[in-house]
Amino acid sequence: MSPADPAAPAIHVADLRKTFFVPVREAGLRAAVTSLFSRKTKAVPAVDEISFDIEPGEVVGFLGPNGAGKTTTLKMLAGLLFPTSGEISVLGHVPSKRESAYLRQITMVMGNRNQLQWDLPALDSYELLRAIYRLHPDDFRQTRDEFIELLDLGDLVKKPVRNLSLGERMKVETAAALLHRPQILFLDEPTIGLDVTMQKRIRTFVAEYNRRYGATVLLTSHYMADVQALCKRVVVIHHGRILFDGELSTLASRFGAEKTIGVTLKEGGEAIDFAPYGRVIGTEDGKVSLKVGRDEAPEVAGRILRDLAVADLTIEDPPIEDVIESVFAEASRDLAAAAADAAPAAR
């Protein structure tokens, strides 16, 4: 696969594995002394034979609980970690070689990590980044001014970084990470700790950057609003393995076992017992919310419309957080079952 091959995916990952060897020892002085002479390590598989392709210009959400292997995967893609085995190609480059030509085309934003000079205005750090990436001064200035406008940075870039709030700092950091106009963005929790307004600002900026420059984005976030706003496609990872890779909407239909029907009755109607229709989960401002099985939802909605004087009726997919939770719960059950099956053979 060559970088010039337009048919090639921007990111190609095949059978990727990363195993960390972590030192282990019992508590206590004796164990501490023993460990001096005989050091024991435990193999911890962080990423376990994952494969996926990402097309140029795609924005993909990489989801999973803490310790699932998301950041490890991103670090391997960015060339910060050597894979234990498997194949990675990003824009035709092998990331672990860390070639300058590759590093010039990528960026990785790690939430809460500061790469700007703490005591100086961000503009000074931007100038250093211009030099490091060997950017032509005219092109650099154009990009910088464009980002200052898009992110509404204004005078923030003229204040010492230490005087900025977390949200302001994240905005100037995000601009810094993209000044060299990378084609691949690895965003690891880019909105962590930010308030809702600031999260939205960063999301809008990433979306605009993707639209304007056709960049490929791989994003991890615990905020589903980030994922819903930016990503059509999600890859769900748990215990280092991919559980789902597909459209976000498909995830909801596959793993969201229930739908929510909201019913508002016409005024003056009698009090109704909704139990025959589904599980009532709440009533607010005259609107009753019912949980029903995904497959039964159309039929139940039809019955409600036939039986009752309905002013308004809605059918909604469950919140994406609930869907993701059910994906992980299902995976944990499968793992537990597999462990139980394997146990007798191990005795």
Next chain:
Amino acid sequence: MTTESAALGRPAPPRLVGPIRGLIDIYIAEARLAIAQQLQYRAANYMYMIGMVAEPVIYLVVWSTIAVQQGGSVGGYTPGAFAAYYIVWTLVRNINIVFTPYGWEDRIREGRLSAQLLRPLFPIVEDLGFFLGWKPVVVLLWLPIALFLSLVFRPELSPSLLQVAVFAVSLLGAYLIRSLNQSSLGLITFWTTRVGPIFQLYIAAELLLSGRLVPMTLMPAWVQSLASFLPFQWTFGFPIEALVGHLSNEQLFGGLLTQLFWIIVGAILVRVVWHFAIRRYSAVSG
């Protein structure tokens, strides 16, 4: 605009400047950053410099006293010669302050190294540029201290133009040798997590074998001959002697060549250690 991006109506990738201009730009940008940062904390930095003067002043007072007690000189050094040696020492010391192995510890522990590794620049080049950048500020701040010490201790100093020129070049050599050596030491952090004890050993060896504690000519012959196989004296003793001593032209130019040799050795060492260190970092960093 490239054909592909033009077809999609997207801006062309940014243009790049040439590699040589790029490298010059990096050093200029690092120097600007370093100077701006130093000026931000000018009072604290000045206090640090004044504090640093304590070390040579102690050596100077001790050796001057011994010289007086021994009839006016020790090994050819009069109190005035000692004063010249240790006042020049203060400048050499300020110039050869470099990014220490402790810096590597912090950089790895706080995750800043990962951010640096994402950039198309060898981190040690960044360190060299940054520390070199604030040396002009250091020299400016040093001048009043040197004036004060000269008024108090009356140095005997009358260098030739050639000595001044060799001294100036040797300062850069000392800076590079010490930077590269300490970078190699710092890279040990990739295996040991803590590098403090090893660094302390390095400093102890440097004190004895560099001319930092005492001019090398006052050391026993076996120490001098041991030092001749090591890089330390080229970071302290040689630059000082180049200005205040009585080195022949051969010794002056030979010294610069030896510094060049140690710079090459240091650069190779850093490259080799880096090769293994980065593999280690990439293998274990979670």
